[in-house]
Amino acid sequence: xxxxxxxxxxxxxxxxxxxxxxxxxxxxxxxxxxxxxxxxxxxxxxxxxxxxxxxxxxxxxxxxxxxxxxxxxxxxxxxxxxxxxxxxxxxxxxxxxxxxxxxxxxxxxxxxxxxxxxxxxxxxxxxxxxxxxxxxxxxxxxxxxxxxxxxxxxxxxxxxxxxxxxxxxxxxxxxxxxxxxxxxxxxxxxxxxxxxxxxxxxxxxxxxxxxxxxxxxxxxxxxxxxxxxxxxxxxxxxxxxxxxxxxxxxxxxxxxxxxxxxxxxxxxxxxxxxxxxxxxxxxxxxxxxxxxxxxxxxxxxxxxxxxxxxxxxxxxxxxxxxxxxxxxxxxxxxxxxxxxxxxxxxxxxxxxxxxxxxxxx
Numbered sequence: 001x002x003x004x005x006x007x008x009x010x011x012x013x014x015x016x017x018x019x020x021x022x023x024x025x026x027x028x029x030x031x032x033x034x035x036x037x038x039x040x041x042x043x044x045x046x047x048x049x050x051x052x053x054x055x056x057x058x059x060x061x062x063x064x065x066x067x068x069x070x071x072x073x074x075x076x077x078x079x080x081x082x083x084x085x086x087x088x089x090x091x092x093x094x095x096x097x098x099x100x101x102x103x104x105x106x107x108x109x110x111x112x113x114x115x116x117x118x119x120x121x122x123x124x125x126x127x128x129x130x131x132x133x134x135x136x137x138x139x140x141x142x143x144x145x146x147x148x149x150x151x152x153x154x155x156x157x158x159x160x161x162x163x164x165x166x167x168x169x170x171x172x173x174x175x176x177x178x179x180x181x182x183x184x185x186x187x188x189x190x191x192x193x194x195x196x197x198x199x200x201x202x203x204x205x206x207x208x209x210x211x212x213x214x215x216x217x218x219x220x221x222x223x224x225x226x227x228x229x230x231x232x233x234x235x236x237x238x239x240x241x242x243x244x245x246x247x248x249x250x251x252x253x254x255x256x257x258x259x260x261x262x263x264x265x266x267x268x269x270x271x272x273x274x275x276x277x278x279x280x281x282x283x284x285x286x287x288x289x290x291x292x293x294x295x296x297x298x299x300x301x302x303x304x305x306x307x308x309x310x311x312x313x314x315x316x317x318x319x320x321x322x323x324x325x326x327x328x329x330x331x332x333x334x335x336x337x338x339x340x341x342x343x344x345x346x347x348x349x350x351x352x353x354x355x356x357x358x359x360x361x
Contacts, residue, residue: 018043021127022173025118026050026076028064028198031133034184035175037191039131040072046131048076049121051114053085054206061198068196077125081117088112090206094219097242100267101339104160105204107353111163111290119168129173136161137177138169141349145169146293149348152180159308162343162353166293213243225270227254230263230279241270246359247280247335261335281332282359285315287325287342289354296325296344296352303345304329306336306356312345325354332361 022044024036039046048069052058062078069076089109096103118130135150136158146169150156176184188194207215217240227236235254238244244252248262252274260274285306289296296302298319303312304327313333318326327342336342336359344352 019045020129021045021047021125022129022131023047023049023077023118023121023125023127024074025114025130025132026065026068027133028061028068029133029200030184030188030197031135031176033068033133033193033197034187034191035131035133036068036072036074037187037193038175040074044129046072046074047121047125047127048074049118050076050078051117052078052080052082053089053113054082056208064196064198068193071193071196077121079117079121081113084113084117085109085206093204094216096339097216098220098267099339100241100265102245102337103339104341105206106160107163107341110160111165115164115168119171122171128171130168130171131173131175133176134158134161134174135176135179135181136174138172138174139349144294145172147172147350148177149345149350150174150176151178155181158348158350159305159341159343162341162350163291166291169293213240216240216242223270225272227252227272227274229260230273230275235260235274238270238272241265241267241272244272246337280335281361282336283329283332283361284359285325285327285329285336285342285356286320286358286360287327287354288357289323289325289352291354292352294351301330302351303347305341305343305345306333307340312343317344324357335359 022039024046026032026048036046050062050065089105092108093103093105122130134157135152135155137148137150139146139148147158147161149158204212220242223240225238225241226234227238229235238253244262244265246262249259254260261277261280263275263279264273296317299316301314301316304315305312313329315327315329320326336356338356340356342354342356
């Protein structure tokens, strides 16, 4: 692609990183550890930053990270963000499910907790950049920096960054953006770091192995209700509407017959509606914009992602007011869930992010 719209990656590698002061968010996992290793190798003055988000982090994760930073010869700063995490992530998570919605705790944590903490650490240490282990890239378009999808599309995490504040873009660097996961693992092996890295987990970080439905039952209590067909026929009962999410098929408690999917959840009556696969598709969304890296143009077609593993789909937008958009997909999309992030892309460049408020036909 030629011309002024071409997106290029800013040159902050090699010699350009030498001597740069970079705060690196460390979780003790593979990706953040290798990011730190690569920055050290490039000659950056790296400073490890660990955010204490939960009580157990002090006893479990911090000692692990101390071993990693000691091996790499990097100073470590520990920031206590337990109060912020509880308010902006855990309480938000519970409140959204209580309202019959499906939240995205990682996206909200990035917006209100992690990157704010890292930015503050950057300022306090007079550093130049913030680095994390996200599989995403920083590119330039018309002289301005943007987040773009990572080269490894299977691991791409740009979706989770759709809500972070635009002011951060000039300070962000993602060392793994051009790498594939296999390369990252090999880098850790060559550096002798594998034995120090904590195992990867796909669970929500504050659940510690607990099923999220059981966690919500403890927080919200049992909210028994009816499971209904689209026609209003009673198919069964449930222990709590928060145990369901739109598009869900397994674990509904309704067995036999054709496959049925969750179509809607009413937190007031407690009713959960099931129907066939075709009934779960939606053509329109109402989205509350929280963030624009570039103003979205009314009537223009963008690629819109409605969940992490969703292939972005083409859609036009219409402004309803200063903050809310009507999103019209060219083709109906499978089970968009209110509460999830809607991320707007131009090709692979992330332009904006918001929260799905409604999905309808």
